[in-house]
Amino acid sequence: MNKKVTRRELVKTIGAVGATAAMGGWSNFALAHCKKPQFVWRNWSGGQECIPAARPAPATEEELAAVLRTSIKPIRPVGSGHSFSPLVPTSGSIVSIGQLAGLMDFDTETKQAEFGAGTVLSQVGEPLKELGLAMTNMPDIAYQTLGGMFATSTHGTGLTHGSMSTQIVGLRLITPNGETHDCSETKNVELFRAAQVSLGTLGVVTRYRLQCRDAFRVKEENWVAKTEDILADLDNLVGQYDFFEFIPMIHSDYSLVIAISETDEPVKHSEESGEEQGNFFMQLIEKTHKYGSDFPAARTALMNMVARQADFEPTVDDSYKLLSNVRNIRFNEMEYQVPIEDGPACLREILSLIKEKNLPSWFPLEYRVVKGDNIMLSQFHGRDSASISIHQHYTMDHHNYFAAIEPIFWKYGGRPHWGKLHNLNARQLAPLYPEWQQFQDIRAEMDPEGKMLNGHLRRLMQSV
Amino acid sequence: MKRVSLAILVVSLLAACGGETEPATTAGNTEASDKPSITLTTDQQETFARTCGLCHGVSGTGAPAAQDEEAWADRNTQGMEALLDHTVNGFGGMPPMGMCMECSQEDFAVFIQYMSGLECEE
Numbered sequence: 046m047n048k049k050v051t052r053r054e055l056v057k058t059i060g061a062v063g064a065t066a067a068m069g070g071w072s073n074f075a076l077a078h079c080k081k082p083q084f085v086w087r088n089w090s091g092g093q094e095c096i097p098a099a100r101p102a103p104a105t106e107e108e109l110a111a112v113l114r115t116s117i118k119p120i121r122p123v124g125s126g127h128s129f130s131p132l133v134p135t136s137g138s139i140v141s142i143g144q145l146a147g148l149m150d151f152d153t154e155t156k157q158a159e160f161g162a163g164t165v166l167s168q169v170g171e172p173l174k175e176l177g178l179a180m181t182n183m184p185d186i187a188y189q190t191l192g193g194m195f196a197t198s199t200h201g202t203g204l205t206h207g208s209m210s211t212q213i214v215g216l217r218l219i220t221p222n223g224e225t226h227d228c229s230e231t232k233n234v235e236l237f238r239a240a241q242v243s244l245g246t247l248g249v250v251t252r253y254r255l256q257c258r259d260a261f262r263v264k265e266e267n268w269v270a271k272t273e274d275i276l277a278d279l280d281n282l283v284g285q286y287d288f289f290e291f292i293p294m295i296h297s298d299y300s301l302v303i304a305i306s307e308t309d310e311p312v313k314h315s316e317e318s319g320e321e322q323g324n325f326f327m328q329l330i331e332k333t334h335k336y337g338s339d340f341p342a343a344r345t346a347l348m349n350m351v352a353r354q355a356d357f358e359p360t361v362d363d364s365y366k367l368l369s370n371v372r373n374i375r376f377n378e379m380e381y382q383v384p385i386e387d388g389p390a391c392l393r394e395i396l397s398l399i400k401e402k403n404l405p406s407w408f409p410l411e412y413r414v415v416k417g418d419n420i421m422l423s424q425f426h427g428r429d430s431a432s433i434s435i436h437q438h439y440t441m442d443h444h445n446y447f448a449a450i451e452p453i454f455w456k457y458g459g460r461p462h463w464g465k466l467h468n469l470n471a472r473q474l475a476p477l478y479p480e481w482q483q484f485q486d487i488r489a490e491m492d493p494e495g496k497m498l499n500g501h502l503r504r505l506m507q508s509v
Numbered sequence: 510m511k512r513v514s515l516a517i518l519v520v521s522l523l524a525a526c527g528g529e530t531e532p533a534t535t536a537g538n539t540e541a542s543d544k545p546s547i548t549l550t551t552d553q554q555e556t557f558a559r560t561c562g563l564c565h566g567v568s569g570t571g572a573p574a575a576q577d578e579e580a581w582a583d584r585n586t587q588g589m590e591a592l593l594d595h596t597v598n599g600f601g602g603m604p605p606m607g608m609c610m611e612c613s614q615e616d617f618a619v620f621i622q623y624m625s626g627l628e629c630e631e
Contacts, residue, residue, distance in 0.1 A: 084613070087598070087605035102611035123610045141610035143559060165559060165608075167567075188563050188608060371564065373571040373602030 086139055088126045090377045090439045092466075095134035102141040106251050110223035112140055113248065118496040120221065122245045124163065124190030128197060128464035129378050131501040132244060142192050145251050148172045157214060159254040162192030170365025178257040182206040182288065183368040191253055197464035198242040198424045200432065201368060202290040202413035204283050204385075208425050210241040211418050215254035218247060221496040229254070239487040242422040244463055246502060247491040263288070263364045264308040267357035272300045272396070276389045283414050288368065290413040293392065294330060295399050295406060296341065297348035301326070301355070305368065308361060315358035326355070327374050327409075331438070334407030341403055376408055377443045379451065379466045380434040381459030382424045385414060388431025391457045395433070395450055406446050408436035421480040424460045434465075471508045547623050553616075560609040561620050571602055575624040585627045592621050 074083070087094045098117045103109040113120060116138035123133045123141055133139060142163035150159040156178055160169060167187040173179050182201040184194060193199075200208040215229035218240050228237035240247055272293050275282065283289050288305040333351060337344030360367060383391050392412055398404065411434040415425050424430070435450055437443035447466060454461070460477050461467030475481045485506065492498075498506060549557060564572035573580035584592065596617045599605035606612065607620075621627065 085597075086610070089604040091599050091605055100611050125608055126604065126606065126610060139610065143556075143610060146559060163559075165563060167563060168559070371567065371570045373564075375599070375602060375604065 086126075086134070088128060088133060090129055090375050092129060092377045092439065092443075093131050093134050095136065095139075097135055097137065097139045099138045100141065101138060102144055104144040106145070106217070106219060106225070109140070109145065109249060109251060110219050110225070112138070113219060113221050113496075114223040116140065118494075119499045120496050121499055122192065122196075122249045124193030125165065125188050127186060127189045127193060129466050130464055131499070132197070132464065133499075134501070135499045137499075140249065142190060142249065142251070145192075146190075149252055150254070151176055151178075153177065156257045156259070157254055158257055159215070159252055160191055161252050162190065162195075162250050164191050165189070166191065166194065166369055167371070170363065170369075173257060174260050174363060174365070177260050179260040179364050180255065181212055181258050182209070183365060184209060185370055185372070187369040187371050192250055193464070195241065195253060196243055196245050196250070197462065198420075198422065199462075199464065200413070200415045200425070201288060202415065202432070203286075203288040204414045204416055204429065205287070207416045207418040208242075208420070208423055210420055210423060211416075212255045212257075213241050213253050214256045216240055216250050217252045218250050218491075220248035220491045221494070235483070236487060236491075238419070239421050239484050241420045242424075242463070243484075243488075244422070244502065244505075246488050246497050246506060248497065261307050261364050262309065262312065262361055263305050263367050264310055264359055264361045265303065265305045265367045266359045267304070268302050269299050269352045269355045270302060271298050273298070275300055275302065276392070279389060290411065293396060293410040293412065294348060294352060295396065295408075295410060296334065296345055297352055298345075299349060299352035300412075301352075301409070307364075310361045312363075313359070313361040315360045330409065331374075331407055338405070338407070375439040376436045377439060377447075377466060378434055378436050378462075379443075379447045380411075380432060380462040381451075381454035381467070382415070382430040382432050382462070383454065383457040383459045385429040385431045387457045388412065388414070388433065391431070391453060391459070392433055394453045394456075395435070398450065398453065402449065404446050404449060406435075406437050406441070408438055410435055421484045422463075422478060424462060426478060426480070430460075432462075434462075470504045471506055474505060475508070547619065549619070549623055553619065553623075556609060556612070556616070557620055557623070560612070561607050561624065563608060564603070565624055573624070576626070578626060581625040581627070585625055589618065589621065589627055592625065592627065593617055596621060 083096050085094055085096055101112045101116060103112050119135045119137040121133045121135045121139055123139050126133060144163060146161040146163035148158060148160055151157065153176055158173060158176065158178060165188055166183065169180065182203060184199050184201045195210050195213060198208050198210060216237065218226045218228060220226065226233055226236060228240055230237065240250060275291050286304040286306045290303050292301040294300060329351060333347055334344065337347055413432040415430050415432055417425050417428045417430065420426060435447065437446055451468060461469055488506065564570040565575045573584060593614060595603065596607050597605065597614065
């Protein structure tokens with residue numbers, strides 16, 4: 046006699062069969078996530094993300110070589126993850142250079158020092174000071190790694206100072222097939238000039254030898270002035286100060302000037318650190334815009350009033366303590382380098398457009414000057430440049446804001462910062478760099494399979 | 510910088526209209542607790558120094574100093590899960606992953622425990 050099946054039992058059985066069937070149909074990715082949550086990698090601003098298959102962190106150059114030979118591709122090296130552009134995201138392997146760090150060698154006679162590429166910039170100043178040395182210049186952000194900084198042609202400011210990569214006198218490159226190449230100004234010269242700025246496309250640079258100078262102190266002076274007055278006197282200001290830049294406050298008529306020069310005055314700290322002063326200033330601007338953006342005229346008047354009353358104390362300290370800073374306000378950034386003679390006109394157009402269209406942002410701009418160099422993929426190749434940055438707070442959408450301004454940069458023949466957001470591809474980038482093809486030839490030789498190229502880099506490096 | 514009294518008064522009045530306030534930050538208070546919550550291994554110390562320690566071990570960054578009980582007291586009320594989420598996904602001025610590109614969630618939990626004294630939930 047057959048056993049009668051109740052409706053409840055039938056439903057329960059169907060449910061169990063269905064669950065089993067569903068398990069068998071789950072993707073490997075879903076199953077892997079059940080066993081252990083997949084890790085989403087994000088960059089500093091949170092604007093870039095990916096789910097890499099692996100995140101190795103080799104502790105030695107030998108381990109790195111093995112990782113490069115065997116890792117799931119595309120392989121992307123990462124330092125601090127500070128780049129805003131998608132240089133790092135990959136479904137393959139994100140290789141951290143963090144453990145390849147520290148002072149490795151030095152020569153006080155030649156004033157040269159060698160650091161691991163994973164060394165964070167804020168960890169460079171003290172060891173050099175102990176040797177009586179200092180970097181000749183430093184960029185603003187203190188927590189980027191040397192590797193990321195050099196790979197993307199990062200820079201500070203000062204018309205007698207080239208980009209950070211001009212400080213390199215030697216480096217060690219490990220290619221995707223695990224080969225080691227030592228290069229310098231006198232050895233493997235063409236590979237050296239390519240590797241000084243290479244976006245992590247030739248392999249991974251593991252160490253840099255830097256030309257330093259005697260340790261020195263600097264004096265930082267800050268003041269607020271009308272942007273037009275600064276532009277009218279720009280040549281004089283740039284010539285007068287060793288490291289000069291200004292921060293145009295959008296939706297106002299004023300800019301904050303940051304003027305730093307070498308000094309033999311004794312150390313003098315202001316009541317608050319440079320970071321605290323700068324971060325407080327930014328919070329003030331943010332709140333003014335947050336509650337005033339619906340009333341543009343009132344907002345401009347309030348911004349101008351705040352600007353006129355700002356007062357800063359000069360500071361004197363070791364160069365590495367003032368040239369580079371910790372910034373605790375996250376943002377996304379676009380930056381272009383235009384010929385220095387075109388900088389003021391380019392900036393005026395940008396400020397005018399922001400005002401005319403009431404573009405939704407409150408973050409100040411940044412205007413710096415950098416000396417030209419002869420590095421193949423340096424943004425400053427062959428010309429002194431004005432470096433103009435636009436920013437958007439990380440919680441705000443940047444796409445429309447950046448898209449509205451970017452054509453102004455193109456109009457002046459601007460070159461985008463490799464580590465910051467832009468929309469150019471290989472066909473548009475090639476004419477901007479006289480040695481573009483030389484670099485591509487070297488890249489093809491070092492990485493014939495294209496293991497180091499993610500989607501973004503394929504777009505940058507390879508013409509369609 | 511001298512406090513811009515009029516501007517601050519105006520902006521403060523505006524801020525009182527609404528919006529979130531972030532937890533109080535600690536500027537420069539690095540006074541350590543008498544009782545560290547856990548002891549890091551040598552490898553963990555090295556990793557901490559080149560990642561979390563770059564902000565949580567330096568004054569003026571706005572980050573709560575490691576083992577500063579007062580700075581962490583309010584934050585700890587959110588629980589380990591919330592602090593872990595902030596670390597992995599970023600929070601305010603803190604970038605996602607706190608500069609440690611290779612750390613696992615377990616690694617982050619250890620560092621949070623080390624800095625905050627918060628026990629990991631079972």
